[in-house]
Amino acid sequence: TTASETRKEQASTLKLSAPDKAPTPGERPALTDKKPEKPLKIAIIAIENNPFFAQVRTGYDAVKPKIEALGGKVDWINAGTEVNVDNVGRAINAAVVDGYDAIASLMPGDGICSYIRQATGQGVLVAAYNGDTTCAKESGAVFFHGQDLRGVGEDAAKLMCEATKGVASKDKPGKVGVETESFAFQALEERRLGFLDSLKKNCPWVTPVGDGVEYQGSTDRVASATRDFLTSTPNLVGVYVTGGNPHVAARTVASAGKAKAVKVIGFDLTKENVEQIKAGNLYGAIDQDPYGQSYDSITWLYNALITGEAPSPDYFVPTKALVGTADNIASLASGK
Amino acid sequence: MTQRWSLRSAFGHVEVALVLVIVIVAAVVAVQVPSFLSTANLINLLLAMVTIGIVALGQGFVIMAGELDLSVAATIAFTAACAAALMRDGVPVWFAVIAAIAIGSLIGLVNAAIVLGTGVNSFIVTLGTLSVVQGLTLMVTGGLPIATPLALSDIGADTRVAGIPFPVIVFVVLAIIAQLVLVFTVFGRRVLAVGDNAEAARLAGLPVIGTKLAVFAIAGGLAGVAGILRAASLGTAESSAGTADLLPVIAAVVVGGASLVGGRGSMIGVFLGAVLLGMVQNAYIILKLSSWLQLATFGAVVVAAGVFDQARQGRIGWINTLRDRRALSRSSNAAAVSAGTSK
Amino acid sequence: MTQRWSLRSAFGHVEVALVLVIVIVAAVVAVQVPSFLSTANLINLLLAMVTIGIVALGQGFVIMAGELDLSVAATIAFTAACAAALMRDGVPVWFAVIAAIAIGSLIGLVNAAIVLGTGVNSFIVTLGTLSVVQGLTLMVTGGLPIATPLALSDIGADTRVAGIPFPVIVFVVLAIIAQLVLVFTVFGRRVLAVGDNAEAARLAGLPVIGTKLAVFAIAGGLAGVAGILRAASLGTAESSAGTADLLPVIAAVVVGGASLVGGRGSMIGVFLGAVLLGMVQNAYIILKLSSWLQLATFGAVVVAAGVFDQARQGRIGWINTLRDRRALSRSSNAAAVSAGTSK
């Protein structure tokens, strides 16, 4: 059989009944108390080498004992050290071979959907988390739990507009430096492009410096690009960081004595980012509920395996996009 | 001496040594997780190394000819992006496939032309073109993936012949062809001669320039093949697929026993090198190793393969000396005894 | 002929060629954006290259001695993480700094010991240890950055001496020391001799093993220095297992004119190579280049620096041949005339 035929046959393999309403973001979903009839195991595919995934790991650590108390089994599979299609795809394949009944997988890019298709084709229940949403659904994933990347890019732009109210206006246009981890990484491009679009819509007087620059995972280059923006752009009012380490940009702005004039916005409420928000160096960071990305996804997968019920009538179950700024950071941080 | 020779003929080829390492690793893993040796997993393992493996075959030719091509890592994504863009614009699939391979070869030819025309070390030239090709990929894709048409997936991983995914078949066939070319054709011998001693090759009238152009073109073309197969399997051409492949590709070639200064190597070795690396990556997922152990294990296997190869060739000087000394003292004891009697 | 010679003596050194390339790039950028040449921007530019530059000095010694050390890219993060962990546990700052450098050197020594003890190519060995050290970093940090105490930032980017950030001063001083060591000391000579022809150096009574141990130790130690300075500037030791620094470090050395096969190079060249790379990265922010042009420009400058160096040395074969041939046809016309008369 050729692949085009198989692909057409898809989507019919999994039959779940959908509940009437979507779960409320933010609240932790309830785990069904039913025990599995036969041994059952669930895998979450992730990586483990950065602060964001450390938070994802805490959600996993919390849900694992609960499910194991019921007689299920949950495993964390390290896909490697870098989130890319090859690594994650390899891990999905390995999990299928290893006989997992359900897999929660990272979404490093559209390419991963072919692996998901393979897995669902073999009757494995797959959920997608963290990353892109578009093609996984057609590939048979039961739900996607994560950020609406373009949406949060737009949110970040709105936040930037608000942050720069005091320093830029129609009459006094300002510039924002964009730093992206990679121009070629899909999720980050969504965040970057969403930001640029929305900036144009919401406060056209704040414009980006070129397309932005790429820092390829190097903190040195976050720092140096920030310094370069500061020196080369007199009317710089903001810095937007799409990937990891916005706290480095915040710190660099602060040590240049420009924390008042230049607002730094990024993603994720990691320890370092929270500190910089508290210090007033990072204006805000948009969180994507990393705890829930694992906790919720695994819970829903278990429920689906036991009850045959999907978490939501919709495929896309967004995480709560918490925006952490100086105003609410104390309560947010203590709420964790 | 005889003992050393018999040992050498047993482990006479890098291929045999690698097969041994592979068997050992496989046995160790299979004891922990029996499903490691299931057909499905073995197929996964090969499938995971198709891209790296095919590109490594091309890199193998380049390295054996005494050069290095870092840019292939970017060519994989670029050719796939070009083909996907062409198909999106209505060009027939077969034509786009040929175009991808041709574009890859063209990049190879440009690399070779710069290297040969200016005498700049190929490491520097291709370090530069690596970046340029990455830039071109962004220009074509705008940073976002381009979906490929359904028809292309007929050459993707989901198409199986006798249960084996099509890309794996392509990889194996290409490895065999590459090995035959290297060993049995004039071109293959030229590659090794040019890589070994370009001056000697030139003086013997071998087409040094032509050979170097060819190896770079082959490397680029094979990167195109890899790019297309990857896009076909994934249903999309990624624009990122970048420098993550850089080191594994070179690692496969050198673990496969090729000399980094050129003149020596085997394509079956490259194939086995890729399989070994793929296997280790697969194993640590199956064994659920923690991140740090994954990295440490991977590194250790690379070093171990290198050491094993040296030991096999009897090239570890101090081991040889120790052995020789022991052998001699044994025989001279015997001699002393006989000398004692004769005196 | 004389003209070529005068040209050569003018561009007699790779340093001069690089300075020229740097001046040209700077001029081109400054014409568009005058602030490019502001003190603040020039300091930014140097500061951005401190990590890469310092590590490149160490890599320079290794490359000139005929080896390669890929693992330094991971040692930067590892040493910083170890130092940060020590400081977190209450160890005094100065001690942690020394420990970081010592740990870096130790990793270098381990690399050298494997290379020398087994004869495995240093590319393979350090490809392996690169991965192992990345693993160890994760083991130490658990993937989380470790904050460094405020006291450490006294040697960070925010501390300025005469307006110049402390790390930049360290970088410049180290580059000068490295150049002096290379040119004026016995050790420097040994490095170049060993890298040129290790077998000859051995028979000539040079301490080949000692020299190679030393260059790897220096490279590791300087990676430690770079790691500490980075942590001091960022206020935190990153655990990222990335290899983002790998290629730039090697690029700085080879753009700086060192021969990849060893035996030839200059530390001022390495310094200028790093400056050139940093300048290009800085320039495209200043010039607001689009994403794909950023990559393409970077690549083009790397290739151009290589070509410039070759041209300076009069090593571009076909240019020489053209010139020779033109000279020949002129003189053989003359000869034909005289031959014609003599017949």
Added chain:
Amino acid sequence: MTTERRLALGVASLGKTFGAVTALSDVTLEVEAGSVLALLGENGAGKSTFISLVSGAVTPSSGTIEISGEPARLNSPHDAARLGIQVVHQEPKLTNEGSIAENIFLADYAGGTGLQLVSLRRRVQRAETLLSKLGLADGLPPVTTSVHRLSAAQRQLVAIAKAMATEARVLFLDEPNSSLTPRETTQLWNLVRALRDSGVAVIVVSHRLSELYQVVDRVAVLRDGRLVATGTAAEIPIPRAVELMAGRQSAPVKRAERPARGDVVLQMEGVHTRSVHGVDLTVHAGEVVGLAGLVGAGRTEIGLAACGGEPVLAGRVSIDGRERRFRSPRAALRAGVVMTSEERRRAVFASHDVTFNIAGSSLERLSRLGVLSRGRERGLAGDWVRRLALRGSPGSPILSLSGGNQQKALLARALAVKPRLVILDEPTHGIDVNTKAEISALVGRLAAEGLAVIFISSEVEELLGVADRVAVVRDGRIVQEASGTDGIGLVAAALGETLTPRTEPSDRSGLPS
């Protein structure tokens, strides 16, 4: 002999400059088919350059070349090969990893698309056939052996076989016998005669004039890149040729008077290495001990064992009466023992200048607290350049020197450390007659000052000229020692060969066919 004069090669006003150096200028020369021409000249006279130009490896700066009466434009060695020009280069140009057979037939890979198939078995057969036809098979291991396992002499044999593998009209031999022993040289000359009689023009470069004159018909002498004389071998006998090469009358080199030998410096007792089996050897201060032997006999290995270059597996090595276990040549250097390599390319620092190469072993002496005194370094190099009449300035890149002058720089490196014992492995390899005499004299003088010398050479005559004692090595053992002027017979006998009496240049007899 032949009635019609057929020109195989003609050059007119040929010249070549490298940068500021004029290597060859205004050479006009004709070589007949079916003749053997000796191309003579001191080191750096331009012999190799001449060959490079005529064989298409280097583009001339001026002049014209005719092959078989046709003007030829040689853009590559391939062009030259197509016109029937074959070269045995001074440094064998071989691929290291390739087998002997593959190297011999390397040129088979020259033409075509590259998609033709190669037959490994046929290549091996052809190589074996060719080698036994040429009589070179004895000196070489199986033809499937990789070249990197061969000694310098064996590589030279392969290079000769390689040149003979194709039908040549003009054959250049650039120092083909420089590491060959008399037996192999005789074999080679037989080959040359056979080729000459089949109408090939052979041009031979060699500094071993007495060997060379056994085979040549005509002689051409180069000096400083210019052709200074041509004539038959009878017209230019050896002494005249030597004079022409030097441009002056050369005083016969007298053997320096040496005081009685001093204390024992080196004592080897029952030394074993990989290929040395129980060697006893004593060298006194002020004594020159020669090591003679056939290719692969183990002379180099004995030297290496004495200087820490090869691990000693058993036995004792003592210096000045103290037992030493040198772990490396460095340790030996500290004890005053140095060795020069028989192979130039394994000994030069190729990307550096003459000064760097000469000072290589003396760095510690030229420095204080690890800081090198460049002034003293230059002084040292300048001294030795003068003492050895090295043609080239201390600042010139070593590779721009002619082969012989590179050899001098290497000699200087070893002697500059003021050793107690120096082991010279083929030190006059590729060195011209006058310089060779100078080197012999220098070695004599140094010995007279108390230096102990081991002198390894494949030229028996030279050995007997310089050595007080000659030890003959066979299969890793010392089988005979001889001294005095009548030693030559003994040594020759021990080597298992009769030294051919010097044949007259016009002698054409004794061709095996």
